[in-house]
Amino acid sequence: MLSKKEKELIANVWERLTPVADDIGADALLRMFTTFPGSKSYFSHLDLRPRSPHLKTRGKRIVLAIAEGAKDIDHLAVALAPLQTLHAYRLRIDPSNFKHFSHCMLVTLACYLGDRFTPVMHAAMDKFLSAFAAVLAEKFR
Amino acid sequence: MVEWTDSERTIINGIFANLNYEDIGPKALCRCLIVYPWTQRYFGAFGNLYNADAIMANPLIAAHGTKILHGMDRALKNMDDIKNTYATLSELHSEKLHVDPDNFRLLADCLSIVIAAEMGYEFTPDMQAAWQKFLSVVVSALGRQYH
Numbered sequence: 001m002l003s004k005k006e007k008e009l010i011a012n013v014w015e016r017l018t019p020v021a022d023d024i025g026a027d028a029l030l031r032m033f034t035t036f037p038g039s040k041s042y043f044s045h046l047d048l049r050p051r052s053p054h055l056k057t058r059g060k061r062i063v064l065a066i067a068e069g070a071k072d073i074d075h076l077a078v079a080l081a082p083l084q085t086l087h088a089y090r091l092r093i094d095p096s097n098f099k100h101f102s103h104c105m106l107v108t109l110a111c112y113l114g115d116r117f118t119p120v121m122h123a124a125m126d127k128f129l130s131a132f133a134a135v136l137a138e139k140f141r
Numbered sequence: 142m143v144e145w146t147d148s149e150r151t152i153i154n155g156i157f158a159n160l161n162y163e164d165i166g167p168k169a170l171c172r173c174l175i176v177y178p179w180t181q182r183y184f185g186a187f188g189n190l191y192n193a194d195a196i197m198a199n200p201l202i203a204a205h206g207t208k209i210l211h212g213m214d215r216a217l218k219n220m221d222d223i224k225n226t227y228a229t230l231s232e233l234h235s236e237k238l239h240v241d242p243d244n245f246r247l248l249a250d251c252l253s254i255v256i257a258a259e260m261g262y263e264f265t266p267d268m269q270a271a272w273q274k275f276l277s278v279v280v281s282a283l284g285r286q287y288h
Contacts, residue, residue: 034266035270035273117258122175
């Protein structure tokens, strides 16, 4: 599914995003909450307004988890095992939201990277985020 | 009937007003063909689609991308009745072109991402929400005459 070149590209991009994980994560989350308001239902205990510290903390956590997965894409299930359990048995998020979040993350990356977010990078990133979401949802049923 | 707030109308009109159709249209279509390669099935007569570089250099694809984006002008001018505005176009895509309507959403997503890359953080979450609402109405209208 992902070529060696694509895996290197993905690992490289996420490593460069790690220092701004909170900004990237918060932006993607805010985009998802604004465009797909149903997704807010899972965060009713948090302050989801723009520039809220909750958005930054949650966003940072998500981006760092994705970055960690990007380091070893062939063994995503190993890195994601605890998160699989969390999302399946405790959070029980409808998996359609993973798609919404992935799309919004791609929009954030486009805003952040501009022309550097080439179609080839977009394709690789979309494949990676789809694989990530699929592994995350593996324990759902 | 779709309800549009004044803010949404302003945002959507604003995005179109600043759009370079000859640049964004081709970029969006190329991106769709590269990111979702199965969409190439509808472009067999368009020449060389062998790889990303070939797609991006293909003048027929570029012309078609521009045409598609101009096609959205009608939705923009008839925002309160996109459904009926696109009835004939929907029939065309269903009966003559035989395009799977799920593909409309893929192109719409690519268009949003091309606009995001163009505008950077000026493409705010509120703008994105309004823009995607408009595109989802367009996509729904185009799929309506399928049976």
